[in-house]
Amino acid sequence: MPIGIFMFLAAFAIIAGFGVIMQRNPVHCVLALALVLIDLGVLFMGLDAVTLGFLQIIVYVGAIMVLFLFVIWLLNIQADPGAGRHLGLKLFGSIAAAALAAEFAAIIVHAPKIREIRTLPADFGTVAALARSLFSDYLVAFEVTSVLLLAAIVGAIALARKVSAPLVLVTPALSRDVSTPASSASDPAAHRKSA
Amino acid sequence: MTIELVIGAVKAIVMVLLVLGLTTMMLWFERKGAALIQDRVGANRADIFGIGKRFGMPNFGIINTVLADPIKMFTKEDFVPDGADRFLHWLAPFLALFPVLITFAVAPMGDVLQIGSHTIDLQPANLNVAALYLLATIGIGVYGIALGGWASNNRWALLGGIRASAQMISYEIAMSLAIIAVVVSYGTLDLQQMCRLQGGVWFGFLPRWGILLQPVSFIILLIAGMAESKRVPFDLPEGESELVAGYFTEYSGGKQAVFMMTDFAEVLLVSVLIVTFFFGGWQVPWLARDGFHFPGGGHLGLPNLVVAMLEFVAFWVKVVIFCCFQILIRWTLPRFRYDQLMRLGWKGLVPLGLLNLVVTAFVVVVAGGK
DSSP states (O other): OOHHHHHHHHHHHHHHHHHHHHOSOHHHHHHHHHHHHHHHHHHHHHTTOHHHHHHHIIIIIIIIHHHHHHHHHHTTOOOOOOOSSOHHHHHHHHHHHHHHHHHHHHHHHTSOOGGGOOOOOTTTTSHHHHHHHHHTTTHHHHHHHHHHHHHHHHHHHHHHSOOOOOOOOOOHHHHTTOOOHHHHHHOHHHHHHHO | OHHHHHHHHHHHHHHHHHHHHHHHHHHHHHHHHHHHHTTSOOSOOOOSTTHHHHTTOOOOSHIIIIIIHHHHHHHSOOOOOTTOOHHHHHHHHHHHHHHHHHHGGGOOOOSEEEETTEEEESSSSOOTTHHHHHHHHHHHTHHHHHHHHHHTTOHHHHHHHHHHHHHHHHHHHHHHHHHHHHHHHHTOSOHHHHHHHTOSEETTTEEOOHHHHOHHHHHHHHHHHHHHTTOTTSOGGGOHHHHTTGGGTTOOHHHHHHHHHHHHHHHHHHHHHHHHHHSOTTOOTTEETTEEEOTTSOEEEOOHHHHHHHHHHHHHHHHHHHHHHHHHHHTTSOOOOHHHHHHIIIIIIHHHHHHHHHHHHHHHHHHHOO
């Protein structure tokens, strides 16, 4: 990839990243994050990891960011009028930012010099190469991750699913006996009777 | 170098013009098709300075739908509701249309065309991971719809947007499973390569088309594709009787026209995908690069230019046939209920797609043995 295009994409990612943290409206923040992720996907493609770039866009932009939007809408999160009261958050945020900055500094210091970078194998970034390494070198990690994701899905469904109260036929005579608040609240007829 | 750029530009322009032209023509198909199915006349009024009438030409309403309606829509007031997010309200229609249009970049319109010393691959962008590209662009398509619903500051619109994103994400999974099964059976992600692999014949006469290889995938892709285009019977996001007009309730004029165009472009896209994956793409039965090879043993040699033209025309004819088929379904079936929609997607198509994928992979491994 020409260095000019790389610089442009990198700068764009940073600007969009600022968009994520500096805007008040959470929907705008999510959109900026989606921009960052698309930009990273294009960067991957430019650096010959074409498959990974497209997977990044399919998974993160096409699915995960849409779920973020969903959560924002379902929880009805409004634009933040401005922090200032959350001193604890600020403190925690500063510490986390400092730790991240230190980590980045360490990575940049130890990054290989341009001269030291080896040439890539011919099939680098193809679907076949990616699949081969996933299903041979990283097989255990890959399968464990799959099981973990499956467990997370099952857990999410178990948490989200409403446990329905056993069906009780409510007749006027019976409704007085229904004493547990859960069942009387779930049945409007019983609720009206008891009120 | 320069000539390559020119060739690339011409391919892209031809594709874009064809897609936009066909999308507009589909408005006409839709209206006249609906009239035909509902046993009425349909659009038949507009004329230019009475020319058609003076020469006694039958009026098929093409001027109505292709010329008069767009002019009307684009000259209407472009209203932005109070309290709307003005920037996103403006951006959303284009964000919806753009991913659909760029997906056509990988649609192969023909095999190769020889002009002088140049061999032109009749695919606007030859991408060796085209199937992934498709899934990525289709995935991004959700944003325009969802944001259009949100930015309008309207309950109905927001509900429509949320429904649309839930529906599109759900059916994308079934769609991906169908496409993956196709990819496994062809062994390539390159759409042009897939079309080439569908050349030749089985048993001496049967064209080697994907529908015979992956019938289950075809059904899944057809249903999921129709759900992606958000039209009846999957028009929950814009159900008029429930949500006014769904995510584009608060849109008017040109921006609403862009949303409408997105729907039609998606219909076209689904047809292109189905034709490419299952109906040989640009393949004409028994036509090879050097001409026809008939089952009886006859051979009709044709120059490359004629072969390329035949393939090009065959591809678009097949696409139009599937567009008409979708319009036929759209005017035949009633709308699903929301729980039926989700049940069909998650309990019907996704398990079927998984099963199909497993069987396909098993057969490929056993039969391939490479």
